[in-house]
Amino acid sequence: MNWDDYDVFCHVIEHGGFSAAARAMDRPKSTVSASIARLEAELGARLLERTTRQVRLTEAGETLYHGIGPLFAGLREARTDALAQGEVVAGTLRIASPYEFGAHHLGPVACSLMARYPQLKVRIDVEHEAINPLERRYDIAFAMLDAGLPASSMVQRRMFSLERGVFASPELLARHGEPATPQELAVLPLLCGSADTKWTFTAADGATSIVPMPLPRLNSGNADVRLQAAAAGLGVARITATFCAQAVREGRLRRLLPDYTCAPLRVYALLPGKRLMPAKVRMFLDALGQQAGVAT
The missing domain is CATH 3.40.190.290 (D-Maltodextrin-Binding Protein; domain 2)
Known part of the structure; x- marks a missing residue:
């Protein structure tokens, strides 16, 4: 039994497709497809109906995901909490940012951290609309606003006041x-x-x-x-x-x-509402905060 195949299956459902799951797991799409094929062969049942536009659960797939989805989500959350207590700066840091802020403030910090931590990868997506990091699976989403943010379940951290x-x-x-x-x-x-x-x-x-x-x-x-x-x-x-x-x-x-x-333009970092912060996120925000102390 390969438990990783079950985790891949959960990622495909949670991210809405093979390509999105591959990006989230930082794997080739072919590897994700192979995991699903192997799992279906092991269980002797078709789990997903694939079309050119979407992936839909079969009855067997719904039963499986209902049983294991919450378990794997809990395992990933526990692993994130454990990593947050250490100093392991690794994996992919996913960030959404307006171009104006990303190019002139996030870029230099990302380059500095990647030079210090060879196992760290950074993905910065340019967005022009407000992003909820919980919905889009970002580690950090930056918002640039004239006024403060409304109340939210997300963790909010003010970083800059830009002249x-x-x-x-x-x-x-x-x-x-x-x-x-x-x-x-x-x-x-x-x-x-x-x-x-x-x-x-x-x-x-x-x-x-x-x-x-x-x-x-x-x-x-x-x-x-x-x-x-x-x-x-x-x-x-x-x-x-x-x-x-x-x-x-x-x-x-x-x-x-x-x-x-x-x-001034106020810049906020929006974080998923987790109890503990992964080391890669903490180190990035700390480095950015040091820059903010100079730029504010």
Whole structure:
């Protein structure tokens, strides 16, 4: 009896298919298929109905999964808890992140940890929508928000407060003039994030100004798209300062309203609600937190 074949069977069901299970287990798809074929031969019953679009349990498969699924889930959870108590930094660390944050903050940390821990693999997926790490099987999902997160069963850890500013190309400013107050932005073409409804600015004396976003020239959750549009002279973009620092150095963008402060962008790490944290997750967040102490 090969218990690993039973575990593979559970992964196929939990992840919705052979390819997804192979990715989750970091194995070739052919190995996953072989495990299922071997298990079906051992039990003398077909467990899965395969189509080009989905995998469906047969009656025998439902009976088997009902009996062993919770047991294997408990074993994996126990193993994770045991590893979390040690210092084994190995396996695949799966992360979801917005591009703006992933490229400039997560990338350097991932490279540093992989150099220190040869058994560690890192997968960083770029996402533009909020991700629940429980649903998508991520170890960490990062969220970038103007305000705090709502109450949730997930573990939430605030990592960064990223400085933001408003930027435009010299060509756009030559055509329209440079605004002296936030209110003057209203007459310029604006390049907004997908969740932007307003931009908030604070003056040196603490006074707050709000610029509504009724009809932006461009609306995109991708900061790189907004940066490119701003550099092309198509409008004014609000972007994190670290993300567009190179464009400013090269003279393609200029920072506007130096006497005003934009509301910062808060970055949270969302973690599955587990009692203990695997060493690979703990080490990554610790390293990122050290970077945050410098960048905040």
